[in-house]
Amino acid sequence: MTMSENARKLRGGSLSENVRTIGYALLIALVIRAFLFQPFFIPSSSMESTLLIGDYLFVSKYSYGYSRHSLPFSPPLFSGRLAGVEPERGDIAVFKQPIDNRTDFIKRVIGLPGDTVQMRGGVLYINDREVPRVRVEDFIERDVMGNVRRVPRYRETLPNGVSYFTLDRMRDSAGDNTGVYHVPEGHYFMMGDNRDNSSDSRVAESVGYVPFENLIGRAEIIFFSVDGSAALWQIWKWPSAIRWDRLGKWVE
Template identity: 45%
Template structure:
């Protein structure tokens, strides 16, 4: 090969490498742009939101609904000393939200908003009370459902919040725990009270580890399940087991 041919070959290789690099940079930029401003995927690692969200669900979170704050940024940028929220809007009572918990190393939590600023929230005998009134709960017979795969059987109820939002909650341990009988808590301005639908398996605003959720800590509004893998049948990286582990019936479900 002549010197001129070698130079042309090197030039072609460099141009191809540059084209690939530009494609990667553009793809990464678009992904980050979408994740910051529009939607972000999240994995559900625990049973705290059962039966609404299952361990192994992957959900899409709408980041437009609540506006943007440092909680919208991708870790570790969330540690920047930024305050306030742009294009802010309040979540509605009953919505499932993702937020950053500053009391737990800024981890992402997924819970249901049951209390708005000014509300007084209390749990008495396992029943949620909003502003002194017990929410409506209707038992749902479901004798085949167990708590995380073991006895006792779960008890499920359709719960309806003031204003009409309705969803299904689950109990496993009866009304014996401290989280089933709490003192009344008034939600301060700029904060929310969040609870998991799996009431006996949820670390939420009833605990000092979470407490009230600041408005600036909101990440977004959980919208849909886009994928779901049963961890008892396959770990996420065990792709060869997916055909038998994917919960096909949950894909595309709206989070309500």
């Protein structure tokens, strides 16, 4: 064997090894994404003040078991859930929008199967019982121009003791007074914490009741967050655009 033939053989072996290594890495990443943790980006304000636009968080895929929506592109390999575990009231869950089974939504689990849910004068009622809420300090919003807006904020406590903040931007908005929702078996009633700026189960033509199968996972921890004040090319602004106080914050 000549030296040139030997060199070609070594290069071919090295290329094959690199391809194999990349393949293994992609397979491991796919397994982690499908069965353990998946990153998600928050693009809207519907979960303020709990989650902010620009938050990046990890969602645990194993929390509720697995459905076809646990896999990329939701292939119809099976129906229902494997190793299914029902969510708890108050969980913040990522799910596929029931209307198209493609779009990812993130909301809080408010109503369980068999519950009745209603909003009266901005107050939440579950099974015809008022969910206590207490006025707390305002949520402070700052836009990119530095303008400040104060939004009324409340601490709401569900029947199982889970407590969190909600915002009330407008009095007597369309979502503040609703009919009675009867949550069907195998479905959940989801709501955003930013009550007047959330397309959720109160809007049947947008979300409605969410099937158990559509749940993807539970929000766990914020691993990165930016406030949107720096464009991708403005490298010198990146440090000031990062919300350092939100990094590593558990989602509640």
